[in-house]
Amino acid sequence: MERPITLRVAIVHHWFVTRGGGERVAECLAALFPQAELFTLVAAPPGLPDSLKNRTLHTSFLQKLPFGTTHHRHMMPLYPAAAASLDLRAFDLVLSSDSGPVKGIRLSPHATHICYCHSPMRYLYDGYEAYRDGMKGLTRAIFSATAGYVRRRDLASAAKVTYFLSNSNYVAARIQRFYHRDSRVIHPPIDLHRAVIAENPGAHYLAAGRLVPYKRTELMIEACNRLGRPLRVSGTGPEIARLKKIAGPTVTFLGELSTVDLWREYSQCRALLFAADEDFGMVPLEAQACGRPVIAYGAGGSLETVSPTTGVFFPEQTAASLEQGILDFEGREASFIPKTTQLWAETFATPVFLRAIRDFVLEKLPSAANEIVPAADIDRIAGAS
Incomplete structure (x- = not known):
């Protein structure tokens, strides 16, 4: 009788520093392969999901540098060397959750590398000029001098990936x-176990997310200022001081909320406002999971996460366009049914993602059947991860 083929499996994620959609993807990949070892450039306790805290985790030399976990985003020139320091040549199957740096890990020439790409690094490609223009002094000089090198290494690493998945x-x-x-599109998972439809949601709008320039939170504030509509803003970030200066009396800043409190805010809002050009965007789906409609900028991932029956799109990334979007929404607000909205969000649920990843892996590498969890266990691990 032939012995079953045993593969060594590794899961790689760019960094575990804060919790977000990328970390959720990595957590789900690890749940599919309970014996897999984990690799990352840097890790800090707040960014490591509870389900992974007892797993074997390897980090790069960035972990040992002063401020390695707090200033990792400023260490771009070191990304190629840090990724190459992760030696995975003993592994047969590698699944990476990546937004850029870790495609350059060291692999055996016979290994299968499946890269779930959240996005090519914007600051190296189509967002290069905007990112550089926002920098000053020495930071700008170093970025300008090294971006070309990091870009070339990124392109060389991408050419070696066996299969790409995109979000x-x-x-x-x-x-x-x-x-x-x-690449094959597999939308990332959302965790629905906190989703609740409120019987009597409030009359206010909600903006949620990190307060950074590309989120365009100022558009939501300006639109609500002009219309006199109440707006609650969840999140913190470098833009907060500027945003507070332009906020009118109807705008309330909530700060950084716990997960429980954020989901309560989703369920209680009149609608979510979303002005970013996102690669995917988890926040609109989380609001829709609570039955709340979304007023979104009609570009990027929002065109895939918001449907005509669950929200309204505004065509230009301006306060005036968003203002008109709010008025359009209010003119047909009664047509948005909370349960219909929630059912749409459920098509992005964690079990859907896990099954799609499992099917893809076995399609490309049938010998992984002995390492990946059985199909019958998907619902169980979806609840545990």
């Missing part, structure tokens, strides 16, 4: 544009 059709087009590679 949206929008990102799939960017992968094709910059890497000249095809």
Whole structure:
């Protein structure tokens, strides 16, 4: 009797520093392969999901540098060397959750590398000029001098990936544009166990997310200022002082909320406002999971996460366009049914993601059947991860 083939499996994620959609993807990949070892550039306790805290985790030399976990985003020139320091040549199957740096890990020439790409690094490609223009002094000089080198290393690493997965059709087009590679779209998972439809939601709008420039939170504030509509803003970030200066009396800043409190805010809002050009965007789906409609900028991932029956799109990334979007929504607010909205969000649930990843892995590498969890266990691990 032949012995079953045993593969060594590794899961790689760019960094575990804060919790977000990328960390959720990595957590789900690890749940599918309970014996897999984990690799990352840097890790800090707040960014490591509870389900992974007892797993074997390897980090790069960035972990040992002063401020390595707190200032990792400023260490871009070191990313290629840090990724190459992760030696995975003993592994047969590697699944990476990546927004850029870790495609350059060291692999055996016979290994299968499946990269779930959240996005090619915007600051190296189509967002290069905007990011550089926002920098000053020495930071700008170092970025300008090293970005070309990091970009070349990123392109070389992308060419060695066996298969690409993308989190949206929008990102799939960017992968094709910059890497000249095809990818299969598998939307990332949302965790629905906190989703509740409120019987009597409030009269206020909600903006949620990190307060950074590309989120365009100022558009939501300006629109609500002009219309006199109440707006609650969840999150913190470098933009907060500027945003507070332009906020009118109807705008309330909530700060950084716990997960429980954030989901309560989702359920209680009149609608979520979303002005970013996102690669995917988890926040609109989380609001829809609570039955709340979304007023979103009609570009990027929002075109895939918001449907005509669950929200309204505004065509231009301006306060005036958003203002008109709010008025359009209010003119047909009664047509948005909370349960219909929630059912749409459920098509992005964690079990859907896990099954899609499992099917893809076994399609490309049938010998992984002995390492991946059985199909019958998907619902169980979806609840545990």
